[in-house]
Amino acid sequence: MAKKTADKKIEMKGESDMPPMAMSLGLMSWNKTGSWRNLRPVIDYEKCIKCMICWKFCPDACIHIIDEKPVIDYDYCKGCLICATECPKDAISVEKEE
Amino acid sequence: MGNHALSYGAQLARVQVIAAYPITPQTEVVGFLSELCADGKLDARFIKVESEHSAMAASIGASATGARAFTATSAQGLALMHEMLHWAVGARLPVVLGNINRAMGPPWTIWTDQNDSLSQRDTGLMQYYCESNQEVLDTVIQAYKVSEHEEVLLPAMIVLDAFVLSHTSEVVDMPEQELVDKYLPPRKASYRVDPQEPHAFGNLTAPDRYFELRYKIERSMRRAEGLIKEAGEEFGKIFGRHYGLIETHQLEDAETIVVATATIAGTARTVIDELREKGERYGLVRIRVLRPFPFDEIRQALAKAKKVIVIDRNISFGYSGIFFQEVKAAMYNQPQRPPIFGYIAGLGGRDVTPGVIMEIIDDARSKEKPIEDINWIGLKP
Numbered sequence: 033m034a035k036k037t038a039d040k041k042i043e044m045k046g047e048s049d050m051p052p053m054a055m056s057l058g059l060m061s062w063n064k065t066g067s068w069r070n071l072r073p074v075i076d077y078e079k080c081i082k083c084m085i086c087w088k089f090c091p092d093a094c095i096h097i098i099d100e101k102p103v104i105d106y107d108y109c110k111g112c113l114i115c116a117t118e119c120p121k122d123a124i125s126v127e128k129e130e
Numbered sequence: 131m132g133n134h135a136l137s138y139g140a141q142l143a144r145v146q147v148i149a150a151y152p153i154t155p156q157t158e159v160v161g162f163l164s165e166l167c168a169d170g171k172l173d174a175r176f177i178k179v180e181s182e183h184s185a186m187a188a189s190i191g192a193s194a195t196g197a198r199a200f201t202a203t204s205a206q207g208l209a210l211m212h213e214m215l216h217w218a219v220g221a222r223l224p225v226v227l228g229n230i231n232r233a234m235g236p237p238w239t240i241w242t243d244q245n246d247s248l249s250q251r252d253t254g255l256m257q258y259y260c261e262s263n264q265e266v267l268d269t270v271i272q273a274y275k276v277s278e279h280e281e282v283l284l285p286a287m288i289v290l291d292a293f294v295l296s297h298t299s300e301v302v303d304m305p306e307q308e309l310v311d312k313y314l315p316p317r318k319a320s321y322r323v324d325p326q327e328p329h330a331f332g333n334l335t336a337p338d339r340y341f342e343l344r345y346k347i348e349r350s351m352r353r354a355e356g357l358i359k360e361a362g363e364e365f366g367k368i369f370g371r372h373y374g375l376i377e378t379h380q381l382e383d384a385e386t387i388v389v390a391t392a393t394i395a396g397t398a399r400t401v402i403d404e405l406r407e408k409g410e411r412y413g414l415v416r417i418r419v420l421r422p423f424p425f426d427e428i429r430q431a432l433a434k435a436k437k438v439i440v441i442d443r444n445i446s447f448g449y450s451g452i453f454f455q456e457v458k459a460a461m462y463n464q465p466q467r468p469p470i471f472g473y474i475a476g477l478g479g480r481d482v483t484p485g486v487i488m489e490i491i492d493d494a495r496s497k498e499k500p501i502e503d504i505n506w507i508g509l510k511p
């Protein structure tokens with residue numbers, strides 16, 4: 033999995049400490065954008081042939097290769113389901129996020 | 131020629147990324163810089179792009195990573211960059227852009243006037259109008275120093291006249307690289323795109339914050355006013371050529387002051403010197419920096435004049451010459467307000483010769499007060 037840096041946030045006392053441009057005050061490792069997801073892709077490793085097509089197609093680089101298997105990073109996956117669409121073995125099912 | 135001066139300025143500033151698209155009369159800048167990169171004389175990444183919009187977008191991307199980025203364009207090319215100019219300002223990226231002043235088409239044209247750069251007046255780029263090729267080269271170096279200052283972080287546009295500067299050879303002194311390095315150290319960016327510390331940039335900003343970010347741009351612009359002067363003075367101490375926000379000539383006891391920009395100011399200077407020899411009290415103010423507008427210096431320079439003449443190589447249709455309206459507005463709330471005459475000359479690259487400037491001076495001399503906001507000079511019947 034991609035190395036993640038420590039979660040930290042730019043400290044500010046007031047408006048005058050704000051960066052001059054619009055930017056996230058926390059690192060993106062702190063800002064877990066996976067919370068936007070409505071639908072969750074789930075890999076069935078029984079069906080998975082490790083072709084890594086899902087890894088190639090993920091537009092947000094949210095599928096990592098761990099122990100030669102594709103693993104979805106739900107901290108950032110936004111549920112676009114391109115992986116499920118592209119999987120040649122229909123090994124990625126779709127669940128509703130509650 | 132001016133295009134080479136602009137390129138050498140970028141080389142001496144040790145720019146790291148260049149993204150530019152060729153357009154007459156700027157083409158030599160793209161050609162020359164790409165050669166310098168290919169020959170290993172300039173250690174920069176040259177990005178070939180498919181448009182000026184992309185040229186500025188690539189410069190923005192490079193600058194966002196903390197690199198020193200440079201681009202150059204003209205007229206329609208600058209217009210195509212427009213959206214990205216706002217972006218560079220709002221993202222607070224100190225990109226330096228060379229713009230060769232070319233009149234806007236249609237009708238298709240390649241010769242000089244200032245409507246291309248002045249159409250970008252309100253984007254938030256600092257604007258320097260250069261009078262000579264030497265000034266072009268020197269200003270590139272100074273512009274990075276000011277733009278990259280922690281309290282500024284705004285892009286800058288260096289403006290030079292098409293052909294009159296861009297394609298005219300002049301002797302230009304090349305500052306020593308070692309001294310330039312001392313004057314302009316490598317850029318230190320506090321906020322930058324860094325994969326080790328990933329941040330999101332350019333986020334959606336609600337009304338509770340946008341307002342303050344705009345205020346900060348304006349505050350930085352005003353701060354830049356002092357820093358441009360300091361950078362120009364420090365440059366003078368090292369390299370022997372001093373620069374300021376405005377340049378004045380024969381101003382002491384001047385009754386009539388001519389305000390001009392770019393190469394027209396150079397021509398006006400010779401005319402004023404001739405008039406001085408005849409004992410006539412004329413003086414010159416050359417506006418070098420339009421943004422941030424040098425309010426204090428303009429007000430001080432013009433306060434005691436009996437008449438002020440502003441020569442514009444541009445027009446805001448339905449209003450007047452643009453420098454004329456800027457100067458007039460700067461004087462309006464002042465206790466001493468000289469009458470200000472506005473003249474339009476040299477649009478589309480028509481020559482503004484000493485004779486044309488004399489015609490302007492004679493016209494203003496013949497009138498007690500300005501009658502029209504626009505006086506066209508050299509208009510064919």
